[in-house]
Amino acid sequence: xxxxxxxxxxxxxxxLAHEFAERELRPVAAEWDEREAYPPDLLAKAAQAGLxxxxxxxxxxxxxxxxxxxxxxxxELSWGCAGLASTLQATMFPVRPLLRFGTKAQRARYLPLLxxxxxxxxxxxxxxxxxxxxxxxxxxxxxxxxxxxxxTGEKVYITNGGIADVTVVFAKTGDELAAFLVERGDPGVAAxxxxxxxxxRASQTGSVLLDSARVPADRRLGDEGQxxxxxxxxFQASRPQVAAGAVGVARAAFEYATAYAREREAFGRPILxxxxxxxxxxxxxxxxxxxxxxxxxxxxxxxxxxxxxLLGSYAKAFAADAAMRITTDAVQxxxxxxxxxxxxxxxxxxxxxxxxxxxxxxEIQRHIxxxxxxxxxxxxxxxx
Ligand SMILES: Cc1cc2nc3c(=O)[nH]c(=O)nc-3n(C[C@H](O)[C@H](O)[C@H](O)COP(=O)(O)OP(=O)(O)OC[C@H]3O[C@@H](n4cnc5c(N)ncnc54)[C@H](O)[C@@H]3O)c2cc1C
Numbered sequence: 001x002x003x004x005x006x007x008x009x010x011x012x013x014x015x016l017a018h019e020f021a022e023r024e025l026r027p028v029a030a031e032w033d034e035r036e037a038y039p040p041d042l043l044a045k046a047a048q049a050g051l052x053x054x055x056x057x058x059x060x061x062x063x064x065x066x067x068x069x070x071x072x073x074x075x076e077l078s079w080g081c082a083g084l085a086s087t088l089q090a091t092m093f094p095v096r097p098l099l100r101f102g103t104k105a106q107r108a109r110y111l112p113l114l115x116x117x118x119x120x121x122x123x124x125x126x127x128x129x130x131x132x133x134x135x136x137x138x139x140x141x142x143x144x145x146x147x148x149x150x151x152t153g154e155k156v157y158i159t160n161g162g163i164a165d166v167t168v169v170f171a172k173t174g175d176e177l178a179a180f181l182v183e184r185g186d187p188g189v190a191a192x193x194x195x196x197x198x199x200x201r202a203s204q205t206g207s208v209l210l211d212s213a214r215v216p217a218d219r220r221l222g223d224e225g226q227x228x229x230x231x232x233x234x235f236q237a238s239r240p241q242v243a244a245g246a247v248g249v250a251r252a253a254f255e256y257a258t259a260y261a262r263e264r265e266a267f268g269r270p271i272l273x274x275x276x277x278x279x280x281x282x283x284x285x286x287x288x289x290x291x292x293x294x295x296x297x298x299x300x301x302x303x304x305x306x307x308x309x310l311l312g313s314y315a316k317a318f319a320a321d322a323a324m325r326i327t328t329d330a331v332q333x334x335x336x337x338x339x340x341x342x343x344x345x346x347x348x349x350x351x352x353x354x355x356x357x358x359x360x361x362x363e364i365q366r367h368i369x370x371x372x373x374x375x376x377x378x379x380x381x382x383x384x
Contacts, residue, residue: 004296010069013054017073020049021080029081032202033347038087046088047117051077055092057099060107061115067237067302071244071295078248082351083202085245090159090203091117093124094168096237097179101222101230106181110166123164125155125208126231132157133364135170135177135231140210142171142178149173149180149220151213154192159358161206162191168234169210170227177227181219188213199350232309239312239359240298243319246355247291250323253330253348254284260343261333277333284326291319310372317365320355327352 006014024045032038046052055070056062065073077085091114098107113120131137140153151171155161169182182189192207222230258281261272271277298311327349331338338345356362 004293006069006072010072013063013065013069014072014076016049017051017076018079020046020051021076021085024049025077025080025084029084029202030341030344030347032081033083034201036196036201038084038202038204042084042087043091043117043119043121052088052091052117053115055095056111056115060111062111067240067299068296071240071299074241074244075248075251075292075295078245079252080248081202082245082249082348082354083200085248086159086200086203087121089241089245090124090164091120091122093159093234093238094122094166094181097124097168097221097230097234100233101179101226103218105218106221110181113166120166121160121164123158123160123167123208124234125158125161125167125169127157128154129156133361135228138170138172138177140169140171142173142180142215144173144217145214147217149215149217151180151182151188151210151215153210155208155210156192157195157205158208159203159205161204161208162194163204163206167208168221168230169208170231171210173224176225177231178224179221179227179230180215181221182208182210182213182215183219186213186215197354199347199352199354201350235360236308236312237302239316239365240295240302240308242355242359243291243298243312243315244295246316246319246323246352247288247295249348249351249355250284250291250319250326251288253323253327253345253352254281254288256343256345256348257281257284257330257333260337264335271333280329280333284329287322287326291315291322294318310369313360313365313368316359317362317369320352321362323352323355324349 050063054063054065054073058064098110114122126135128138142149142151165184167182169180170177188211190209192209194206261277262270264271294315298308298315301308301311330345331349334343334345337343
């Protein structure tokens, strides 16, 4: 038997996340999108609601929920505002690398800190000016110097970049990749430029500058040469969550466009009664449902400890592309009103575009799928 029904506990958390999104995110989304910032009390409010640390195991003070439940929460938060949700979710980025590759001491130091949600922000940094899709092209260097590493390089387009208290940074130790837990106050670490963006504007995207930054050797995450493994393990777990965010944006736009089409009249009838509009909404409904099922399937593979690479790429590409199509069509269904900032659909369309780029572009997801089809494993290919 295959169950498509969330458990009672999952429904409770889904409801909690939805109510939080409805109360704390949706009403302020347009304002913070415009300001290109996030409300200073966002983290505290989310922490109070139990929505910052849900994926951290209970022994470290978190909610200890699995990937499927996390995806249910991610969809709701993004339904509220994908930009604000992304600030919260990036703070969960170091959790999986810490659990899978961290030492006991590293887990004991960082996980309770992230679980408390007292304003602690986190990030993960792969991207560089000349290394985006191609993670293997990372050129930041980490040189061992006694019981420290000296890190040099520039990380760009990092969610929470420059404001995160702890960032998982990927750098080369010779020919191989390694991951490091870099703290904001480490000597030689500085915040670089803050980007101005098309979408997800309520989430800060910035550079992290590493100018001979000194990081204690015991903050290396995993072994030297294990960085690629850390990265790929991270992507396998994170892609279903990012895809769930895309479903949240898509659903928001679908619901809004449907409600509008029921009310709006043209030529004496609600526009929903016109086949040209009804078919658009029917396609949106099917795409939302299909994308969500792929998310659940990929997240289930993560929970089962299976190779979730292929399913994660299916989910990520499908959900992001669906969100782009749905939000674009939602703008169309609203006509002129869709273009205006009085309605949220233009923002959702801008937000959806970002999902086709972050965490591996839609092309890279297809590249990974094609690699699997060739009988290989997507894992050695770029962000795959
Ligand atoms: C809002 C936002 C937040 C982000 N947050 C983070 C973060 O927290 N941490 C982080 O490390 N990075 C982050 N990124 C960076 C993001 O992951 C990269 O932008 C993304 O992986 C693409 O890399 P790139 O921008 O260098 O594009 P490129 O790699 O230069 O790609 C340019 C184009 O070429 C295409 N392309 C490249 N290679 C291939 C190929 N083999 N086959 C077909 N097409 C190809 C791409 O699909 C794309 O269309 C963020 C980006 C954004 C926009």
